[in-house]
Each structure stands twice: as structure tokens, then as C-alpha cells.
Amino acid sequence: MFDPRDVSITVNGQLHERRVDSRVHLADFLRKDLLLTGTHLGCEHGVCGACTVLVDGASVRSCLMLAVQADGRHVQTIEGVATKDAQLHPIQDALTRHHGLQCGYCTPGVVMTLLELDGDRAGRTLGEDEIRAALSGNLCRCTGYQGIVDAALELFGADVASQTNTKTRSQA
Amino acid sequence: MKAPPFTYHAPQSIADAVALMGSLDNARVLAGGQSLMAMLNLRVAGPDHLVDLGRIPELSGIAETEATISVGAMTTQRMVERSELIARHCPLLTDAIAHVGHQQTRNRGTIGGSICHLDPGAELPVVACALDAELIATGVSGTRQIAFRDFPEGYLTSQLQPDEILVRVDFPKVTGRTGSAFLEFNRRPADFAIVSVAVQITLDDGGSIARAAIAFGGIQSAPVRLAEAEALLVARVPDVQTWDLAAQCATVLDCDGDELYPADYRRDLCAVLLTRALRKALRRAGERSHV
Numbered sequence: 071m072f073d074p075r076d077v078s079i080t081v082n083g084q085l086h087e088r089r090v091d092s093r094v095h096l097a098d099f100l101r102k103d104l105l106l107t108g109t110h111l112g113c114e115h116g117v118c119g120a121c122t123v124l125v126d127g128a129s130v131r132s133c134l135m136l137a138v139q140a141d142g143r144h145v146q147t148i149e150g151v152a153t154k155d156a157q158l159h160p161i162q163d164a165l166t167r168h169h170g171l172q173c174g175y176c177t178p179g180v181v182m183t184l185l186e187l188d189g190d191r192a193g194r195t196l197g198e199d200e201i202r203a204a205l206s207g208n209l210c211r212c213t214g215y216q217g218i219v220d221a222a223l224e225l226f227g228a229d230v231a232s233q234t235n236t237k238t239r240s241q242a
Numbered sequence: 243m244k245a246p247p248f249t250y251h252a253p254q255s256i257a258d259a260v261a262l263m264g265s266l267d268n269a270r271v272l273a274g275g276q277s278l279m280a281m282l283n284l285r286v287a288g289p290d291h292l293v294d295l296g297r298i299p300e301l302s303g304i305a306e307t308e309a310t311i312s313v314g315a316m317t318t319q320r321m322v323e324r325s326e327l328i329a330r331h332c333p334l335l336t337d338a339i340a341h342v343g344h345q346q347t348r349n350r351g352t353i354g355g356s357i358c359h360l361d362p363g364a365e366l367p368v369v370a371c372a373l374d375a376e377l378i379a380t381g382v383s384g385t386r387q388i389a390f391r392d393f394p395e396g397y398l399t400s401q402l403q404p405d406e407i408l409v410r411v412d413f414p415k416v417t418g419r420t421g422s423a424f425l426e427f428n429r430r431p432a433d434f435a436i437v438s439v440a441v442q443i444t445l446d447d448g449g450s451i452a453r454a455a456i457a458f459g460g461i462q463s464a465p466v467r468l469a470e471a472e473a474l475l476v477a478r479v480p481d482v483q484t485w486d487l488a489a490q491c492a493t494v495l496d497c498d499g500d501e502l503y504p505a506d507y508r509r510d511l512c513a514v515l516l517t518r519a520l521r522k523a524l525r526r527a528g529e530r531s532h533v
């Protein structure tokens with residue numbers, strides 16, 4: 071049975087108009103229709119967070135949202151995070167330096183979660199507890215999380231927040 | 243896995259949604275999808291029709307009346323988490339929402355979805371139970387109000403009729419010297435609760451307990467009130483003996499058990515969590531007074 075729906079979804083600033091089967095979830099739409107394979111699928115039932123993307127700025131599990139539900143919305147994926155000239159975003163840069171990734175399977179989801187956290191904190195510095203709570207929805211089988219938390223602490227934590235504010239760094 | 247095939251509907255008004263639910267066979271409401279989408283992907287749910295309420299703006303929002311806070315069924319858990327109105331007038335809900343899933347699921351998950359799904363380990367039904375929330379549902383033959391205590395019918399089952407959808411949930415505002423607390427035990431934060439407890443107590447001018455509400459989650463298919471302890475607390479001065487008496491009532495609760503968490507273990511948790519929650523609620527009642 072095919073239950074086609076026409077959708078227009080803006081992904082990383084670019085409008086895409088497609089016909090999708092209504093049962094296709096947003097992650098499969100991104101990966102198979104748009105060939106944006108940076109969004110990963112770990113569990114496909116809402117447990118791992120590998121599929122995290124931003125929809126209208128809010129982090130969501132793209133395996134738990136239908137592509138039709140994203141009709142008319144703005145989606146941001148990992149492909150839209152680094153700048154055009156392939157400069158890593160400060161979050162990606164910090165994760166790299168702190169060994170916040172090994173195999174990288176969870177990393178796109180982690181980056182999207184941290185992006186939302188950065189927006190939500192609105193310049194406020196965050197403690198380790200808040201950072202760990204925000205990251206609790208992203209499972210990582212490699213790092214033991216310490217490197218990820220260290221990267222986030224460098225960017226959002228109290229000690230160095232003044233020098234490493236992500237906004238100023240990305241403009242630099 | 244991938245979801246099985248279904249026909250998708252996105253009505254734009256409550257009336258259209260109800261008409262669809264009343265006329266389609268084997269239809270299910272899609273709220274935030276944070277349980278149902280997983281069930282579809284795991285193929286433990288197989289509806290022929292999915293009626294998505296996400297395009298009905300009137301189902302979402304937080305409003306205030308003199309005595310209640312009304313939360314639209316499709317209001318996201320994240321909106322509730324961030325609502326100052328709810329923090330001020332219904333702090334138990336704010337307390338509990340921090341335990342509901344992760345930020346990625348709270349961004350999509352809804353109040354109404356969680357209350358209708360009635361997962362035994364879910365937090366929001368326990369709050370609705372403790373606060374005697376009133377549920378407003380609309381169906382083909384009109385709108386009716388259902389007290390939460392009459393709402394659950396069994397495991398993952400509410401008394402909503404096939405054509406009915408939940409429209410909003412009314413929570414009473416706190417008044418007087420009232421304090422509340424929500425505590426739960428699980429293996430990892432944000433998991434479903436093995437046992438959760440919601441407590442709200444009001445003190446009279448003399449410092450004795452005027453009213454107490456105690457509800458547990460995770461121990462039976464639906465949340466349970468501990469009426470015996472509630473009655474016993476009234477008119478007593480809150481002290482260690484009083485808490486011990488309440489905790490004793492919890493040790494005879496009827497609990498479901500499984501291989502991992504037997505009934506005895508859950509009963510112990512009930513007693514321990516209840517004592518801690520009562521202490522916390524009392525401290526908060528002392529700190530605040532609501533007029």
C-alpha cells in the first residue's frame with residue numbers, strides 16, 4: 071500500500087518538494103530521498119538519539135517523526151553545521167580536540183543536541199550537571215561520555231566561557 | 243524496523259478529527275508520537291488509519307482560570323517544563339516533567355499523549371492522579387468531563403471511546419500553605435519509573451496537615467492513590483512519627499512484580515520514596531504560601 075503525500079520541507083536552508091509515502095519517517099526521508107546520510111539510525115525506536123536533528127530549532131528524534139509531519143517546517147541536520155568553506159563548527163572542533171568521538175556513529179546526534187543547548191542557554195554558563203542532563207538522550211558506545219562532556223564544558227562551562235563563546239568563535 | 247502501512251490524516255480542527263475518528267475503522271490518534279511511533283516501528287501497533295492531531299492549533303496552549311491551569315492536550319512537555327504559570331500554580335507538574343524522557347522527546351511528546359497512553363511507568367498520569375485532574379474529551383455526541391480517577395480502564399487503556407479525543411487537562415491551582423514533591427526510582431535518569439510517587443500537602447494555620455494527596459506510579463497498570471495514608475495524615479502535626487505511619491500504609495500496597503523488580507522490592511521503594519517525598523513537600527509548604 072502506498073499512501074503518497076506531497077511535502078515541502080526546508081533542510082539546511084534549502085527547500086525540497088517531494089512526494090513521500092506517509093509511513094516514511096523523517097530520518098529515512100533525509101537519508102534516502104535527500105541522500106543526507108549524516109543523520110544516523112541506531113535503534114529506530116527512540117532510544118539512542120543518533121537520529122537527532124533540529125526541527126524549527128528544537129531537537130527531535132527523526133525516527134519518531136514522520137516526514138509528512140515535517141511538511142512546511144525547517145530542518146537542520148549535521149550537514150548544515152560546518153560552514154560552507156568546510157570550517158568545523160566550534161562544537162565539532164571541541165569534540166575533536168577532546169576525543170569526544172571515536173567511531174562517530176553517535177556524533178551527529180550529539181552535535182545537534184549541543185547546538186540546541188547552546189541556543190537555549192542564551193549566553194548563560196552551564197554546569198556539568200546541566201550538560202549531562204542535556205546529553206542524556208544520546209547514547210555513545212565508544213567514548214564513555216567524558217570527552218563529550220569535556221568538550222561541552224569547554225564551550226559552555228563557567229571557567230572558560232568568556233574566551234570560548236561559540237558565537238564569537240564561529241565568527242572569528 | 244519500519245512502520246507498517248497506514249493511511250495518514252491531518253485534520254485541522256477538533257470537529258474534523260472527531261468526525262474522522264468516528265467514521266474510520268481501526269484508527270489511532272497520533273499525538274507527539276514518542277510512544278506510538280516507536281510502537282509502529284517495532285510493529286506492535288498496526289492501525290489502518292493514523293489521525294495526526296499536530297495540525298490543530300486549538301489543542302495546544304496553557305491557560306489559567308480562577309481555580310485551574312488548563313493545558314491543551316497537544317501542548318508539548320517542553321512547553322510545560324518552561325511554563326512559569328505552571329511552575330507557580332502547579333509546581334508538582336513542573337517537578338515531574340523533569341523526569342519525563344529526554345529533551346529530544348519532550349520537544350515532541352505531549353501532555354495528552356502521555357496521559358492517554360497510560361504507560362504504567364509514566365510520570366504525568368501519576369500527577370494527574372494525585373491532583374484529581376479533570377480531563378475534557380470530545381466525541382461525535384459532544385464534550386464530556388472525566389475525573390482522572392475514572393479514566394484508566396486497564397493496561398495502556400483509557401475509557402475514551404473510539405470516536406473521542408482528549409482536548410485538554412485541567413489541574414487545580416495550589417492554594418494556601420501547600421508543598422509538593424515528585425520522586426522516582428529508576429536505573430538511569432529519564433527511564434520509565436520502577437516506582438514513582440507524587441505528594442502534595444497543605445498545612446493549616448497551626449501547622450497541622452489540612453490536606454494530603456499521595457499517588458504512586460509503576461506498581462500497577464494505572465496510578466494508585468494511597469487514601470489510607472492521606473486520611474491518616476489529616477489533622478496531624480508533621481513529624482517523624484507521622485511520616486512513619488504513612489510509610490507503613492505503603493508497605494501493604496498491592497504491587498505488580500516481575501523478575502527484575504519483584505512486588506516486595508517495589509513496596510519497599512514505595513515506603514522509602516514516600517517518606518522522602520513527604521519531607522520535601524513539607525519543607526516546601528513551609529517556604530511558600532499561595533493565596
Ligand code: FES
Pocket residue numbers: 110111112113114115116117118119120121122131132133134
Ligand atoms: S534511531 Fe532514533 S533514537 Fe535511535
Ligand code: FES
Pocket residue numbers: 170171172173174175176177209210211212213
Ligand atoms: S563515538 Fe562511537 S558511538 Fe559515540
